[in-house]
Amino acid sequence: MKGALSLIVKIWKHPQGRVGLLIAGVLVFCAIFAPLIAPYDPYDVTARAEKGLSPSWQHPLGTTISTGQDIFSMLIYGARVSLMVGLITGILTALIGAVMGICAGYVGGLCDTLVMRVVDVMLVIPTLPLTIVLTNLFGKSYFMIIFIFVIFGWTGLARVIRAQVLVLKNSNYVKAAELSGAGRWHIMMRHILPGVSHLLIMNTALSSAGIMVAEAGLSFLGLGDPTAISWGKMLADAQSGGALLFGHWWWIVAPGIGIFLSVFSFMRIGLALEEIFNPRMKRAGAMHRLFRTLNNTYIQKVFAEMDEAEREEAREAAKEKGGAAV
């Protein structure tokens, strides 16, 4: 418990992490206290008289076109399902991927063969048809969606982790530790796990984010849980409810922002965690590389290069002028 608290403090001290924690905190707060924050009952589909309203003081984000549900309330309640699905999937995927990958890489032998065969089989099973079959068999619940994403999500991570573990296991610093009498547990906790932690963190952040978006996709296909409200399902409803047709863009943008903010905060926290665990790998960290591309440094670089070219041209011209004068 104390460890978790000090970790949160460390994330808070990290500039990127603080942004992530703040946003995530607001989202989690909304999710937990949804009944207190939401002005209306989002499940109330009886308010037909008020359907299709534009944003106003009564309904900050208007109401849905078909049933007249309050969109702002839906947004608040949507955080519950979306965050839960995202986080549970992300964490479960990372856990299973880590255990399987480390099993295959560190224990090796029969364990390795077994895990890698399962991974190979999982990789060739087509996900979507299976999802359709499973949801039809067992009902469309979020539990099912989480289950499917976890079952298919861990394989990629396990492969990457196995490869990394193999490298670490054969490294000379592990050999040195073994020579000093280190047991498997010591090597696992001090060298192997920290060495793959960045993969785990990144995977948790990315797959949490990914499943929120993917859940929207499933809702589009009608495979989402019909009884719950999530941001993904809101998107799907907006699409089928004619938000575009009537120009009710807020109905689409609202859940989009919800998804964006959670993805954004997960990644920021992931970045902070990676730098906390690997202080010296700042520049090389996978998360950092990812962010460099996301953070528009690319555009900045292009601008800088354009500036540089302009200056170069000016210098060239000045020189030519000087030459002509001589």
Added chain:
Amino acid sequence: MNNHDKTLVKVENLKVHFPVKGGLPFTKKKFVKAVDGVSIEIHAGETFGLVGESGCGKSTLGNAILGMQKPTEGKIYFKDQDLNALPRKEFKDLRRGMQMIFQDPFSSLNPRFDVYHIIAEPMEIRGGMTDEEIRARVSELLHLVGLSDDDMPRYPSDFSGGQRQRIGIARAIALNPEFLVCDEPVSALDVSVHAQILNLLMDLQKELGITYLFISHNLAVVKDICSHVAVMYLGSMMETGETQKIFKRPMHPYTRSLLSAVLTVDVDNAPQRIILEGDIPSPINTPPGCPFSTRCPYAKEECKKSKPELTELEPGHFVACHFPMMD
């Protein structure tokens, strides 16, 4: 020092064969014979040189001696105890007396640890020391290897190759080992720091009385610091004995060819030069006779048929050759 005669490490007819992956089913399984019947004896306090071209099995031999590699055959004794016959716990305790210095100073230090934790790790693993004691010892070790307390919070990436090797040496001697395997400790470093690191190793030996197995492919270095050398080729011992004797009168054609390749200065006194042609045969299909017979300019029929035994041709000088060069 009279404990020079005491044998610290003894290797008896050691074989390490690696099975070759793949191969057709129902065919005979092939093996890389990385080490193929090597016996050595290392005396307490000395530096024993192990030379040979890359791929001849030097590192594998070193690893096997440290118990990091299970031998296919043969025995290894450290302080008169059969390493591979000991129960796990005793094995670990005994092996703490042996440590290793690695060739590559970049991959041998965990980039996630700062210098303090790198050097403290062996002590933390062994246990039985308070934090203050460990800190004091780390400080002492840093001074021993020519670094300072200020380096404790720094990370390996802040150091040059030579300094990293110093950190690696500090870690290796943290538990007061009696025996150190130095696996080409300078060959990955800039030539300019070779001497510094070698001097450091020699100073530590003088101060702490550590015994070294010094693996190298540089004969000149071996000549300077080792009291005994062994020359390996394709997993087998070609020639071994006191350094002076071997360098003065190398009797194996392979040793001569190695010396011809490096000692070009003293042409008049140098024995007849041998320039080797061709490549080392793959250790998968070693020749049935003398391993060197495929490249030896003096090879005769007999050399291709039977493997010569290591025999003592003069006191303290062993050669494995059917037709040693006695000139």
